[in-house]
Amino acid sequence: MLRIMKYPGSKTSVVEDIQRIYDQSGCNVFVDVFGGSGSVSLNIRSRNIVYNDLNRDLFTLFTVLKTHFSSFYRAANALAMDRRLFFDYYDGRIVIDAENPEIEKAFSIFFSFNSGFGGMGETYGKKDKSLYGTYRKNVSNLIKASNIIGKMKLENMDFRGLIEKYDTSETFFYVDPPYPGKNWYVHNFTEEDFMDLGRNIIAVKGKYAMNFNASDTIPVKLFGKPSFIKEEENRNGKPRETVPRKISFYTNVANVSTKISTKK
Numbered sequence: 001m002l003r004i005m006k007y008p009g010s011k012t013s014v015v016e017d018i019q020r021i022y023d024q025s026g027c028n029v030f031v032d033v034f035g036g037s038g039s040v041s042l043n044i045r046s047r048n049i050v051y052n053d054l055n056r057d058l059f060t061l062f063t064v065l066k067t068h069f070s071s072f073y074r075a076a077n078a079l080a081m082d083r084r085l086f087f088d089y090y091d092g093r094i095v096i097d098a099e100n101p102e103i104e105k106a107f108s109i110f111f112s113f114n115s116g117f118g119g120m121g122e123t124y125g126k127k128d129k130s131l132y133g134t135y136r137k138n139v140s141n142l143i144k145a146s147n148i149i150g151k152m153k154l155e156n157m158d159f160r161g162l163i164e165k166y167d168t169s170e171t172f173f174y175v176d177p178p179y180p181g182k183n184w185y186v187h188n189f190t191e192e193d194f195m196d197l198g199r200n201i202i203a204v205k206g207k208y209a210m211n212f213n214a215s216d217t218i219p220v221k222l223f224g225k226p227s228f229i230k231e232e233e234n235r236n237g238k239p240r241e242t243v244p245r246k247i248s249f250y251t252n253v254a255n256v257s258t259k260i261s262t263k264k
């Protein structure tokens, strides 16, 4: 799976499930309503992909990867090739001069998502070998990612306006909102947002797939029983201490629950 940053709530683990629902939907436009790190948009197979996130920084980063890739990549790769330079930038001893403030801004966003635990821009990634290794790995994915991002449509909208803008019978909305009660993002969700999301998504002309943590009670209260639940290995923590993570899916694509087996 292609990824370009560490991001809380990133969904590479369910891309194949989403792909199966999308293929079955008969739609030809894939709209990633809460795109985040882009891990779904970057890996889904569709001719028409719309990536959206309300976070302005993510939009800036994706826009620069689409429009000024060579200059951005030159800066990113210079640090990937030189460990000392990487830590000089990390510690604030050097700055990047790309002769374009937009590219410099996008680079600092990319770096902060890759050297901390993204999302809130807080840096608590340990300053060790793995930090540099993760950065190098994600830089090595950039060329492939930029080819895909180059073909995407990018939006920086609230989900309400986005759904209204793109809703047709050919549109498939992938809906991965912030988790209830968690303040991981610059923009988080209130119960009112969940209610609005429910009202908007249930009324679409197109198709949708929505996912949540199966243990969250708000989705069950608002949307009832999920279409299916996927159980997967939880990779956070030591193997013997982890409890499998359950993700609930809601979709209006017919007969999906019978087509997808729960992974143990």
Ligand SMILES: C[S@@+](CC[C@H](N)C(=O)[O-])C[C@H]1O[C@@H](n2cnc3c(N)ncnc32)[C@H](O)[C@@H]1O
Pocket: 007, 008, 009, 010, 011, 012, 033, 034, 035, 036, 037, 038, 039, 040, 052, 053, 054, 055, 157, 158, 159, 160, 176, 177, 178, 179, 185, 186, 187, 188, 189
């Ligand atoms: C669970 S994350 C999405 C993760 C994404 N699927 C991935 O794989 O990286 C939820 C995202 O919703 C965005 N968001 C929060 N409120 C929003 C809103 N009202 N409209 C659109 N996006 C919003 C956040 O910035 C965050 O990136």
